[in-house]
Amino acid sequence: xxxxxxxxxxxxxxxxxxxxxxxxxxxxxxxxxxxxxxxxxxxxxxxxxxxxxxxxxxxxxxxxxxxxxxxxxxxxxxxxxxxxxxxxxxxxxxxxxxxxxxxxxxxxxxxxxxxxxxxxxxxxxxxxxxxxxxxxxxxxxxxxxxxxxxxxxxxxxxxxxxxxxxxxxxxxxxxxxxxxxxxxxxxxxxxxxxxxxxxxxxxxxxxxxxxxxxxxxxxxxxxxxxxxxxxxxxxxxxxxxxxxxxxxxxxxxxxxxxxxxxxxxxxxxxxxxxxxxxxxxxxxxxxxxxxxxxxxxxxxxxxxxxxxxxxxx
Amino acid sequence: xxxxxxxxxxxxxxxxxxxxxxxxxxxxxxxxxxxxxxxxxxxxxxxxxxxxxxxxxxxxxxxxxxxxxxxxxxxxxxxxxxxxxxxxxxxxxxxxxxxxxxxxxxxxxxxxxxxxxxxxxxxxxxxxxxxxxxxxxxxxxxxxxxxxxxxxxxxxxxxxxxxxxxxxxxxxxxxxxxxxxxxxxxxxxxxxxxxxxxxxxxxxxxxxxxxxxxxxxxxxxxxxxxxxxxxxxxxxxxxxxxxxxxxxxxxxxxxxxxxxxxxxxxxxxxxxxxxxxxxxxxxxxxxxxxxxxxxxxxxxxxxxxxxxxxxxx
Numbered sequence: 001x002x003x004x005x006x007x008x009x010x011x012x013x014x015x016x017x018x019x020x021x022x023x024x025x026x027x028x029x030x031x032x033x034x035x036x037x038x039x040x041x042x043x044x045x046x047x048x049x050x051x052x053x054x055x056x057x058x059x060x061x062x063x064x065x066x067x068x069x070x071x072x073x074x075x076x077x078x079x080x081x082x083x084x085x086x087x088x089x090x091x092x093x094x095x096x097x098x099x100x101x102x103x104x105x106x107x108x109x110x111x112x113x114x115x116x117x118x119x120x121x122x123x124x125x126x127x128x129x130x131x132x133x134x135x136x137x138x139x140x141x142x143x144x145x146x147x148x149x150x151x152x153x154x155x156x157x158x159x160x161x162x163x164x165x166x167x168x169x170x171x172x173x174x175x176x177x178x179x180x181x182x183x184x185x186x187x188x189x190x191x192x193x194x195x196x197x198x199x200x201x202x203x204x205x206x207x208x209x210x211x212x213x214x215x216x217x218x219x220x221x222x223x224x225x226x227x228x229x230x231x232x233x234x235x236x237x238x239x240x241x242x243x244x245x246x247x248x249x250x251x252x253x254x255x256x257x258x259x260x261x262x263x264x265x266x267x268x269x270x271x272x273x274x275x276x277x278x279x280x281x282x283x284x285x286x287x288x289x290x291x292x293x294x295x296x297x298x299x300x301x302x303x304x305x306x307x308x309x310x311x312x313x
Numbered sequence: 314x315x316x317x318x319x320x321x322x323x324x325x326x327x328x329x330x331x332x333x334x335x336x337x338x339x340x341x342x343x344x345x346x347x348x349x350x351x352x353x354x355x356x357x358x359x360x361x362x363x364x365x366x367x368x369x370x371x372x373x374x375x376x377x378x379x380x381x382x383x384x385x386x387x388x389x390x391x392x393x394x395x396x397x398x399x400x401x402x403x404x405x406x407x408x409x410x411x412x413x414x415x416x417x418x419x420x421x422x423x424x425x426x427x428x429x430x431x432x433x434x435x436x437x438x439x440x441x442x443x444x445x446x447x448x449x450x451x452x453x454x455x456x457x458x459x460x461x462x463x464x465x466x467x468x469x470x471x472x473x474x475x476x477x478x479x480x481x482x483x484x485x486x487x488x489x490x491x492x493x494x495x496x497x498x499x500x501x502x503x504x505x506x507x508x509x510x511x512x513x514x515x516x517x518x519x520x521x522x523x524x525x526x527x528x529x530x531x532x533x534x535x536x537x538x539x540x541x542x543x544x545x546x547x548x549x550x551x552x553x554x555x556x557x558x559x560x561x562x563x564x565x566x567x568x569x570x571x572x573x574x575x576x577x578x579x580x581x582x583x584x585x586x587x588x589x590x591x592x593x594x595x596x597x598x599x600x601x602x603x604x605x606x607x608x609x610x611x612x613x614x615x616x617x618x619x620x621x622x623x624x625x626x
């Protein structure tokens with residue numbers, strides 16, 4: 001990474017654009033992080049970091065398969081050398097399973113995820129809890145398995161100083177990805193497991209999953225700075241053509257991103273906004289540099305409240 | 314309708330199957346209603362009624378376009394002559410609009426829907442509230458428009474003795490179909506508009522929209538017999554391939570239909586379960602008789618609590 005010119009991935013023009021973006025970034029992009037799922041079809045970890053740096057973005061959130069491809073130690077070295085902020089590691093979770101062995105395997109895997117997050121110095125480990133075990137219709141039972149699983153990994157997370165960020169997912173994923181579906185439900189679990197609000201467990205708030213919630217403001221305020229660990233952004237498209245991979249770029253949908261950010265900041269979180277877009281039909285088909293360029297533009301235009309962004313905790 | 318043999322739509326074998334189903338229906342199908350969207354690609358109002366009668370089903374829920382095609386007076390005559398129960402008329406609602414004229418037009422249309430529901434003697438008029446006006450990102454504003462719209466039509470509904478059934482829709486429809494997305498939100502609106510719980514306004518509970526809700530049981534019990542006006546069933550498929558038209562037949566998905574029915578009855582509603590399936594890729598492609606045959610089988614096997622079903626109020 002060091003020694004490569006900013007424009008190494010593109011033409012001279014792109015390189016100049018990159019340098020321009022970097023200059024701008026030093027002044028104005030402190031509040032922006034890129035979840036590397038946003039360019040997962042274009043770039044692995046190393047290329048994505050280079051891309052972010054070209055555009056003045058110095059915060060990222062990688063996925064574990066991206067770390068595995070390069071090795072966690074090497075990824076951690078790049079993060080350290082470049083002085084990057086890691087706003088989250090995606091992801092732990094998926095606790096429900098059909099039998100005890102499966103549930104223990106999930107706990108073991110989450111322990112490894114905590115170690116990876118610690119190695120990266122990540123702000124948090126994002127937990128997508130998992131849905132129903134195969135063949136099950138017992139949603140309450142799955143939710144109990146989630147509570148038990150999170151409780152089981154919390155001691156290691158505390159010891160490793162890796163906050164666990166429960167991510168409530170949109171109810172359309174209740175069966176197959178997350179039986180944790182509202183902010184209230186996630187915060188109830190936080191209260192049960194960490195009544196002292198130590199910061200060891202909180203929530204990753206993603207506008208895509210929660211924008212519809214009539215309790216959005218009340219629950220974000222309830223979360224407060226101790227529980228609000230991440231703020232993910234993208235947009236809800238109308239129509240949405242696929243349940244999983246048709247998320248929109250900020251501004252292309254119906255979410256009042258600036259208004260939501262004001263609530264998030266009022267609740268006490270002023271860390272970066274992390275762009276996480278799964279888009280098989282659109283953004284995953286464009287060049288990574290084009291995606292990041294639009295992310296920066298839309299972030300600057302549509303997502304900021306106007307207040308300053310806090311440093312990492 | 315009268316004078317036609319039960320098998321008039323099919324072969325002798327189908328006719329015998331129809332008579333058999335009718336015999337069975339007289340004993341056991343009291344708790345089953347068919348929302349005519351389930352066979353909307355196969356049948357208009359008249360054919361759908363004939364189909365239901367062939368299978369021993371004596372409760373239906375039509376849509377307004379199906380009434381319009383045959384005329385409301387003729388539809389009401391058929392309902393009366395056959396002694397059918399109408400478990401709901403679909404649908405009023407869609408209150409939010411970009412300007413006052415649009416909102417007034419919605420109110421006027423809802424007044425006509427109330428008159429249609431009264432003509433049919435329907436148990437309720439189902440209200441799908443509508444989402445964001447075109448170009449709007451103001452979800453709270455849309456919700457206010459819904460509250461105002463429902464308040465505006467409630468006097469006529471009371472006068473016509475047509476209970477209004479607010480149907481909370483799955484959060485994936487918050488933008489374009491319904492900004493009313495949870496049972497709690499619907500019941501809060503009922504409480505605001507009818508604190509005396511007169512029965513003039515309540516909810517249509519559809520398992521498809523609400524099965525994921527962590528507050529499902531608490532809110533159904535809160536609704537009680539005064540507020541629980543309809544119970545719609547189908548199933549949530551995994552994977553779900555389309556947000557609108559990929560609902561599953563009971564038993565083909567992940568919803569614990571028998572368990573949910575027990576809660577519904579504990580809450581005080583023992584009226585029919587109304588099958589409402591939008592299925593462009595599957596059930597809309599089959600013959601109407603095949604669809605109804607499977608509806609009956611699955612209803613008998615998977616959906617009943619074991620208790621008796623109440624007569625219309």
